[in-house]
Amino acid sequence: xxxxxxxxxxxxxxxxxxxxxxxxxxxxxxxxxxxxxxxxxxxxxxxxxxxxxxxxxxxxxxxxxxxxxxxxxxxxxxxxxxxxxxxxxxxxxxxxxxxxxxxxxxxxxxxxxxxxxxxxxxxxxxxxxxxxxxxxxxxxxxxxxxxxxxxxxxxxxxxxxxxxxxxxxxxxxxxxxxxxxxxxxxxxxxxxxxxxxxxxxxxxxxxxxxxxxxxxxxxxxxxxxxxxxxxxxxxxxxxxxxxxxxxxxxxxxxxxxxxxxxxxxxxxxxxxxxxxxxxxxxxxxxxxxxxxxxxxxxxxxxxxxxxxxxxxxxxxxxxxxxxxxxxxxxxxxxxxxxxxxxxxxxxxxxxxxxxxxxxxxxxxxxxxxxxxxxxxxxxxxxxxxxxxxxxxxxxxxxxxxxxxxxxxxxxxxxxxxxxxxxxxxxxxxxxxxxxxxxxxxxxxxxxxxxxxxxxxxxxxxxxxxxxxxxxxxxxxxxxxxxxxxxxxxxxxxxxxxxxxxxxxxxxxxxxxxxxxxxxxxxxxxxxxxxxxxxxxxxxxxxxxxxxxxxxxxxxxxxxxxxxxxxxxxxxxxxxxxxxxxxxxxxxxxxxxxxxxxxxxxxxxxxxxxxxxxxxxxxxxxxxxxxxxxxxxxxxx
Amino acid sequence: xxxxxxxxxxxxxxxxxxxxxxxxxxxxxxxxxxxxxxxxxxxxxxxxxxxxxxxxxxxxxxxxxxxxxxxxxxxxxxxxxxxxxxxxxxxxxxxxxxxxxxxxxxxxxxxxxxxxxxxxxxxxxxxxxxxxxxxxxxxxxxxxxxxxxxxxxxxxxxxxxxxxxxxxxxxxxxxxxxxxxxxxxxxxxxxxxxxxxxxxxxxxxxxxxxxxxxxxxxxxxxxxxxxxxxxxxxxxxxxxxxxxxxxxxxxxxxxxxxxxx
Numbered sequence: 001x002x003x004x005x006x007x008x009x010x011x012x013x014x015x016x017x018x019x020x021x022x023x024x025x026x027x028x029x030x031x032x033x034x035x036x037x038x039x040x041x042x043x044x045x046x047x048x049x050x051x052x053x054x055x056x057x058x059x060x061x062x063x064x065x066x067x068x069x070x071x072x073x074x075x076x077x078x079x080x081x082x083x084x085x086x087x088x089x090x091x092x093x094x095x096x097x098x099x100x101x102x103x104x105x106x107x108x109x110x111x112x113x114x115x116x117x118x119x120x121x122x123x124x125x126x127x128x129x130x131x132x133x134x135x136x137x138x139x140x141x142x143x144x145x146x147x148x149x150x151x152x153x154x155x156x157x158x159x160x161x162x163x164x165x166x167x168x169x170x171x172x173x174x175x176x177x178x179x180x181x182x183x184x185x186x187x188x189x190x191x192x193x194x195x196x197x198x199x200x201x202x203x204x205x206x207x208x209x210x211x212x213x214x215x216x217x218x219x220x221x222x223x224x225x226x227x228x229x230x231x232x233x234x235x236x237x238x239x240x241x242x243x244x245x246x247x248x249x250x251x252x253x254x255x256x257x258x259x260x261x262x263x264x265x266x267x268x269x270x271x272x273x274x275x276x277x278x279x280x281x282x283x284x285x286x287x288x289x290x291x292x293x294x295x296x297x298x299x300x301x302x303x304x305x306x307x308x309x310x311x312x313x314x315x316x317x318x319x320x321x322x323x324x325x326x327x328x329x330x331x332x333x334x335x336x337x338x339x340x341x342x343x344x345x346x347x348x349x350x351x352x353x354x355x356x357x358x359x360x361x362x363x364x365x366x367x368x369x370x371x372x373x374x375x376x377x378x379x380x381x382x383x384x385x386x387x388x389x390x391x392x393x394x395x396x397x398x399x400x401x402x403x404x405x406x407x408x409x410x411x412x413x414x415x416x417x418x419x420x421x422x423x424x425x426x427x428x429x430x431x432x433x434x435x436x437x438x439x440x441x442x443x444x445x446x447x448x449x450x451x452x453x454x455x456x457x458x459x460x461x462x463x464x465x466x467x468x469x470x471x472x473x474x475x476x477x478x479x480x481x482x483x484x485x486x487x488x489x490x491x492x493x494x495x496x497x498x499x500x501x502x503x504x505x506x507x508x509x510x511x512x513x514x515x516x517x518x519x520x521x522x523x524x525x526x527x528x529x530x531x532x533x534x535x536x537x538x539x540x541x542x543x544x545x546x547x548x549x550x551x552x553x554x555x556x557x558x559x560x561x562x563x564x565x566x567x568x569x570x571x572x573x574x575x576x577x578x579x580x581x582x583x584x585x586x587x588x589x590x591x592x593x594x595x596x597x598x599x600x601x602x603x604x605x606x607x608x609x610x611x612x613x614x615x616x617x618x619x620x621x622x623x624x625x626x627x628x629x630x631x632x633x634x635x636x
Numbered sequence: 637x638x639x640x641x642x643x644x645x646x647x648x649x650x651x652x653x654x655x656x657x658x659x660x661x662x663x664x665x666x667x668x669x670x671x672x673x674x675x676x677x678x679x680x681x682x683x684x685x686x687x688x689x690x691x692x693x694x695x696x697x698x699x700x701x702x703x704x705x706x707x708x709x710x711x712x713x714x715x716x717x718x719x720x721x722x723x724x725x726x727x728x729x730x731x732x733x734x735x736x737x738x739x740x741x742x743x744x745x746x747x748x749x750x751x752x753x754x755x756x757x758x759x760x761x762x763x764x765x766x767x768x769x770x771x772x773x774x775x776x777x778x779x780x781x782x783x784x785x786x787x788x789x790x791x792x793x794x795x796x797x798x799x800x801x802x803x804x805x806x807x808x809x810x811x812x813x814x815x816x817x818x819x820x821x822x823x824x825x826x827x828x829x830x831x832x833x834x835x836x837x838x839x840x841x842x843x844x845x846x847x848x849x850x851x852x853x854x855x856x857x858x859x860x861x862x863x864x865x866x867x868x869x870x871x872x873x874x875x876x877x878x879x880x881x882x883x884x885x886x887x888x889x890x891x892x893x894x895x896x897x
Contacts, residue, residue, distance in 0.1 A: 051770040066691060067757050069797055070699040086777065122773075129773035131766045131821050133790040140780030158790060164698055165793060172765035179761035187754070210746060239693040273666040278674055279695050380696065383714075383721045386666070449770045497681045499674070543681055548648065549689055549747045552681065 001256055001609045003621040006410040007111040012627045013093075016115045019411075023454050024461035031056035034460050037204055037219040038062070039191045039246055042071035043163070043170055043441060044424025045225030047448030050173035053182035055453060060217060061174070061183055062206060064190045064241055064554075069171045072227055072239040073444060076163025077284035077377065079145065079155035080127075080441040082120035087144055091152040093117045098628060100439060103149040103329050104404070104432020105581035105597065106630050107259070107605070109623060111411055112429045119446040124156055126449055130169040134158050145373075146289050147437035149329035149635075155438045160284055160376045166441055170448070190554065191246045193478040194222065194253045194420065201250075201420035202468045205478045209554060212547040214482055216475035218468045221419045221456060224250060225448065228403040228425040230263065232562045232569070233514070234506025236400035237269060237282040243558040244565050247407050247426050255415040256607040256619065258408035258428035260565065261573035264435055264582050265515050266401035267333035270384055270394075271353040280399040281384055283356065284377055285437040288326045290361035290370070291394075293317050293337070295354050299344040305355055305393050316340055316354075324635040331434040331582040331595070332635055334398035338515050339593065341397075348395040357393035398515060402440060404431040404582070405572075408607045408621070412455035413447060416607075421456065423447035428605065433581025486546045489556045494539030498555045501536045505529065505559070505566055513570045518586040522574040526567055533563035568608055568616060575618060578602045599630050637663045637729040641676065643688055644736045646745050649752075653745065655734070665725035669712060670695060670702060672724065673735075690749040697721040697861060700796030703803070704749045705736040710800035710859040718798065718861040738803035742810065742846040753799050755845040756813060763837030764817045766827050779825050792819035794862040801856035801864075807848030812856035814838050815868035818875055832882055835875035 008015040026034065034057050038049040041063040049061040063071060083096040096117040101108060124142070128134065134156050135143040144153045158165040177183040188209045195203040195216065203218040229244035230236035251257045268283045294313045301308065316336055318325045328336070337354045340346060347353045362370050367390060371378070378389045385395075406428040413421050413429070424444035431439065468474075512525035536559070544550045578598035579588040588596045604620040611617050638661045646653030660676050667675075670692050677687035693701040697718040704719055706712035712722045727733070735749065743751040781789075793816070801812035818835050821827035827834070850869060857866045 047770070054769050065693060065699075065701065066753060067700075067797065069757075069760075070693055070701050072694060072699070075694045075696055075698050084776070122771075124776045125773040126768070126770060128776040128779075129766065129768040129826055131789075131824050131826050133786050133793050133820065133824065135790075136781055136783045136786040138783050140782050141777050158793075161698065161794065164796075165790075168793065172760065173768070173770070175757065175760045176765045176767060178757075179763075185757075187757075239699060240695060241693045274664050276664065276667050276671050276675055278668070278671050281696055379716075380721070383697075383717060383723060384666075384668075386723065386725050453770070497678050499678060541681060543684070543686055549750065551689055552687060 001416055001607065001617070001619050003256065003408065003416070003607055003619055004410060005109060005621060006412060007109070008411065012110060012114050015111050016118055020454055023458050026457045026461045028056055032058055034058065034221070035060060035219040036456065037217055037222045038225060039204065039223065040071065040225035040227060040426070041068035041171070041174065042073035042225060042227055042424060043167055043444030044448040045071070045223070046167065046170035046174045047445050048223055048225060048423060048452050049183055050170060050177050051449050051453045052456065053177035059177070059183040060186070060219065062186045062189045062191060064188065064209060066188050068174055068185060068187060069168065071167060072242050073167045073441070074164045075239060076441055077160045077282065078286035079147065079157035079162045079438040080123065080166065081147065081154050081438040082124045082156060082442065083117055083154060084121055084124060086142060087153045089152045091154050095152065096120060096154065099150050100430065100436060101432070101628055102633055103436040104434050105595065105633055106432065106599070106603070106625065107580055107623065108430055108432030110625060110627055115451070116430050116443055116446050119450045120442050122450055123442060123445045127166055127169050130173060132158065132165045132169045145286055146327060148285055148288060148327045148333065149324070149436040155286070157286065160286070160374060163441060166445065170445070191226070192249065192482050192557065194250045195474050195478050196253050196417060197468050197472070197474045198466070200418045200465070203470060203475060205475065205482055210549050212550070214479055216470035216479060218470045218475070220460060220465050221421065223421045223423060223452065224407070224426050225423040226426045228406070229565060230400040230403055232506070232566055233400040233510050234502045235272065235277065235280050237266060237280050240279060243561070245558050245561050247422070248561040248565055250407060250415065250417070250420060252610050253417065254610065255417050255420060256408035256609055257405070257568065258605050258607045259405040259572065260569045260608065261513065261576060261583055262404035262433050262581065263400060263569070264330060264402040264404060265334045265398040267330055267337055267398050268356055268396045269399035269401070270381065271348055271397040281380065282399070282401060283381060283394060283396060285330070287356060287358070287374060287377065290373070291326060291356045291358045292360060293326055293333070293354055293356055295340045295345040295347060305347070314345070321635045328635045329434060329436060334515060335584060337398055353395040353397045355393040356396045358389065359393065362390065400510070400514070402435055404428065404433060404435055408605065412458060413452055414455065414459065419459065421452055423452060433583055485557070486553070489540070489542050489553065489560065490545060492537065492540050492542070494541050496539050496541060498540060498542065498552055498559050501532065501540060502555070502559045502562070505532055505562060508532065509566050509569070513573050516584050516586055517573050519574060522570045525570040529563060529567045529570065536560065536563065571616070572606055572608065576602055576606060603630070637665070637724065637727070639663055639672070639727065640732045642732070642734045643748070645688070645748055648747060649744055663724055665723065667724045668695065668720055669706065669722040669724065670720045688749065689747040692720060695720040698796060700798040703738055703798045703800055705738065705803060707734050710738070710803045711861055716861055716863045738799050740802045740808035742808060743799060743802060751799070755847070756797050756799065756810070758845065759810070759814060759838055759841045760817065762841035763834040766821055767830060768826070781824060785823055789820050789823040792816045792823070792864060792868050795864055796862060798861065800859045800861060802847065804855040804859040805848065806853055806855065807851060809850045810842050810845070810847040811850040811869045811872060812860065812864055812866065814842050815872035816864045819868040819871045822871060822875055832875060832879035835872065836879040839872070839876045
């Protein structure tokens with residue numbers, strides 16, 4: 001597997017400008033002859049599909065939801081970063097770049113991250129022009145707030161629904177192109193395989209979720225913007241439908257999978273309430289602007305939080321990380337909360353929770369101001385827990401939220417299969433071993449609006465691709481494999497539901513490949529995952545048939561893919577013998593329990609190549625830090 | 637707690653549907669309404685029966701996927717709450733609960749509780765946007781928007797497109813959905829150039845679908861999980877009437893004479 005990141009020459013600050021100056025262009029008359037498939041209509045997919053259609057490409061887009069507007073980007077709450085420096089507090093492209101590299105614990109590629117920081121300002125301009133109603137100051141200027149891992153205030157927001165508003169902006173641009181006939185949209189359609197012809201990605205095979213109809217779609221290029229795989233843990237903050245199938249199928253067809261073990265556990269989620277819980281709900285990191293995180297100072301203190309005087313509380317983030325305090329990055333804050341609970345000082349049922357307390361802010365700013373800033377989050381908390389957060393501090397606990405790992409891409413966002421591009425959370429590119437808050441929206445939109453429209457041209461310009469027909473042998477083969485797999489899933493007729501397997505898989509991973517990992521636990525995880533996979537293929541029960549809406553069949557296909565992914569995650573975590581960012585190996589920590597990197601041996605991207613029935617092969621892309629010095633991350 | 641669920645079962649768009657009764661036990665008050673359906677479905681699969689099909693995704697009240705009529709009320713008894721955010725502490729042991737899909741001609745039933753809401757997408761495709769090509773945007777702070785205006789636009793923009801408004805309306809009208817978008821974009825300076833054309837295009841697209849007309853029952857506002865105000869409908873009407881009396885112009889800017897006069 002050849003891993004050339006294809007980083008442009010020249011100084012960091014001018015790489016993207018030079019790239020754009022020299023990129024090959026497709027003539028306007030030829031763009032309409034190129035069909036481009038876009039899978040997924042979240043921020044990355046919708047923005048890419050709309051922009052490519054505006055440029056004149058023939059775009060065919062797919063989403064599994066009943067409408068493109070429902071992609072999971074819609075649930076992002078807190079905000080989007082951009083280095084506008086409207087606050088005059090010292091922000092700059094460089095600072096956003098540096099914060100992101102440092103936040104990622106020096107495991108991302110400098111050139112990509114710098115480009116992201118550069119493009120961040122264009123995203124805000126674009127969104128405002130589309131009518132995204134960002135929060136404003138009384139004078140009419142855009143407002144900002146702070147997020148973790150930064151000492152400047154650079155986050156733009158629309159109440160607690162920033163993702164919704166940005167997605168509706170991208171969706172409206174996409175809808176306009178659909179209305180103009182420039183995009184052919186297929187909702188309720190799931191990609192189930194990638195078709196590679198002559199070594200290039202030339203199409204996909206899909207299943208219409210309402211009719212069960214399996215179809216081939218041919219194109220000159222395929223763009224995957226299918227999001228992350230936190231749902232491998234069963235309980236996560238992701239929407240129930242989020243899945244890894246598209247990228248997993250691409251991996252099996254030859255795309256390298258980078259850093260699968262880099263999964264982010266978000267510190268501020270509502271703790272699990274019962275055994276029937278179907279998902280976990282995030283409370284936006286933006287709350288940490290005004291909230292203080294604490295646990296009782298002594299073990300086993302079961303008093304009502306109001307009865308614990310300030311002197312007997314441990315504001316542990318402020319104590320351990322005085323300079324960043326409650327705005328420590330996610331991986332650091334999550335582990336600190338876990339340590340408190342492991343120490344017996346957790347609160348709530350089962351002792352797996354810490355307080356996120358806004359009492360001081362309410363006293364200082366008044367209830368109205370807090371409602372204005374976080375009203376919808378407070379409402380959501382109240383609905384789920386039945387407790388009023390204006391009176392009682394919220395209880396929170398870390399939960400799987402985002403994955404930094406994903407398909408490997410070069411500077412052009414091109415995977416190891418020519419013609420296959422990967423955008424947004426589905427790729428691995430910008431966040432290293434830990435993503436900072438409010439950076440996912442930024443990356444998805446940068447990839448879709450401003451990166452792939454250029455890099456796709458570089459790929460297609462001057463390329464003479466042979467015509468491919470969806471009835472060709474490669475498509476027929478893929479369809480046959482899919483039909484066999486569906487028949488196999490339906491044919492087991494065992495005794496256990498898909499969900500019961502998924503829950504068990506999630507528990508195995510969460511305990512052994514979650515917030516804390518060790519050689520022993522990871523070895524155990526791999527054994528248990530294999531055992532469970534065998535159980536699945538001999539004892540799962542999928543009712544119905546494949547010819548109409550069958551939600552159990554959809555889930556079964558996704559869970560079947562999770563077994564392989566879970567094993568690869570564990571293997572990757574096992575092989576990365578260091579701690580970095582969200583990947584915490586118990587064997588590698590500083591005396592005070594922080595992640596201990598090993599730059600000499602692991603300053604690289606781990607890229608896995610599928611090898612059929614043989615074990616996957618681990619390749620590496622060395623990371624060169626030419627502009628920033630590698631440093632021990634400190635938020636103290 | 638134990639519940640008696642009466643759920644609408646319908647195999648396909650052209651099949652005849654009916655209520656089927658399912659007793660469900662072991663319900664805890666912290667569970668969401670959709671988690672009750674999850675439990676029921678696990679039981680049904682165990683017994684070799686077909687599980688109940690229902691749309692759901694984020695389960696945080698923001699994606700707009702879920703939607704069902706619970707005891708006659710779209711999204712159930714709690715105001716401003718989607719079905720996925722409705723928790724069982726608002727029900728009591730022994731409750732009898734009827735669960736139906738959205739009932740509206742414009743939203744045909746696909747299966748069980750799943751309906752086809754693609755009409756909403758077609759209305760947005762007709763004009764529910766500001767035409768702003770990627771790359772053409774001016775500096776974000778170059779056009780000021782007062783906080784109050786931005787807040788009002790945001791109130792309307794919160795619509796999640798779930799379709800409860802249509803389901804609750806005796807006429808099956810979509811004016812709250814359309815009004816919310818017309819209000820959101822029509823309040824902002826960026827939305828002015830296309831404001832009247834947008835209103836006309838969206839209303840005409842709405843009328844091309846199988847939605848009914850508004851006769852001010854206000855049921856839509858009562859069930860809207862995002863509490864969108866019916867003042868957005870007034871704004872829709874105003875912009876649409878203005879658009880109707882304004883004479884269409886050629887691209888040249890010259891007023892076009894109505895055909896046939």
